[in-house]
Amino acid sequence: MARPVKVLILQFASIGDVVLTSPVVRCLKQQLPNADVHFCTKRDYQPIIAHNPHIAERHYLDGSLVALIRQLRAQQFDYVIDLQNTFVTDLIKTALGTRSYSVEKQSLRQWLYVRWKVNALPDHHIVDRYLATVQPLGIEDDGRGLDYFIPYKDDIETNWLPATHQNDFVAYAIGGRHMTRRLPVLRMIELCLKINYPIVLLGDKDDRKAGEEIVQALGSKQIYNACGHFNLNQSASLLQQARLVFSHDTGLMHIAAAFRKKIYSIWGSTTPQFGFYPYKTAHVRLETSGLGCRPCSSTGTDNCPMKHFNCMNSLPFDFDIKELRTKKKNF
Numbered sequence: 001m002a003r004p005v006k007v008l009i010l011q012f013a014s015i016g017d018v019v020l021t022s023p024v025v026r027c028l029k030q031q032l033p034n035a036d037v038h039f040c041t042k043r044d045y046q047p048i049i050a051h052n053p054h055i056a057e058r059h060y061l062d063g064s065l066v067a068l069i070r071q072l073r074a075q076q077f078d079y080v081i082d083l084q085n086t087f088v089t090d091l092i093k094t095a096l097g098t099r100s101y102s103v104e105k106q107s108l109r110q111w112l113y114v115r116w117k118v119n120a121l122p123d124h125h126i127v128d129r130y131l132a133t134v135q136p137l138g139i140e141d142d143g144r145g146l147d148y149f150i151p152y153k154d155d156i157e158t159n160w161l162p163a164t165h166q167n168d169f170v171a172y173a174i175g176g177r178h179m180t181r182r183l184p185v186l187r188m189i190e191l192c193l194k195i196n197y198p199i200v201l202l203g204d205k206d207d208r209k210a211g212e213e214i215v216q217a218l219g220s221k222q223i224y225n226a227c228g229h230f231n232l233n234q235s236a237s238l239l240q241q242a243r244l245v246f247s248h249d250t251g252l253m254h255i256a257a258a259f260r261k262k263i264y265s266i267w268g269s270t271t272p273q274f275g276f277y278p279y280k281t282a283h284v285r286l287e288t289s290g291l292g293c294r295p296c297s298s299t300g301t302d303n304c305p306m307k308h309f310n311c312m313n314s315l316p317f318d319f320d321i322k323e324l325r326t327k328k329k330n331f
Contacts, residue, residue: 004036015251022147029054145280148258154233171242173252175203178300180269203227222331
């Protein structure tokens, strides 16, 4: 029997970035003859890849890069696919001494867009750039979008939710890695009033306080604050069951895209032009156009550099939620 072709994928950046690599994982496994696909990421992102059937083995950075490199060397990979292309991944590739392919970075173009508002970025989603990285191996986009695999133990039963939310709800992912990628709480409340439907708020324990403020303003009949109550895969299960998803520019938005949910994506200091908008799913982009200060960052910041935060404070909520038009519920 022929020896497996061992391929290592590197991606340490974020929840969303790891989710966005899933088409590369699938296409490598299904299109590269006799491929064993290994994945290397941070331990925090283990739930995202733990149940992906296309991955043969998983490797985690637990603190010691030297120990990780030693572990990876023992595998004797045939190819390394670097989907992050940073100093750390360069160190790993150099240490392994294996033929590697790295995603094309757009650092200069991103800088021009942020610093001088000159948008020379290609009109491509980041997934397209990920897939272009493996084209030299004969891998083509299969057009099937993102994958996300939820283990049975993390499937949320409807009776785990309040009675008001068991039959139908809208999910709203209120988190975001940086402040300038999240609506202020008062504007979140305004958005929830606009939605006017049972809403499940999703996020981690750091988002729980904001969720409680929304519940206090609008009541538990409309709002269920699930932030911090469920793990990542359980939150994914709730996204899968939601009628619609509202989300800031965050990892849960990409998980929702994996389930082909209709997404209303909310943009502040960052913009969809960086290539991280919902992939291969219906979506509406909510953003404040015409601001000379936007984007102020490609990843978000912890404070508005201009102090006014107009990208979120002035974001219009004049859109029509057609999917709820005949199902409005007043609270």
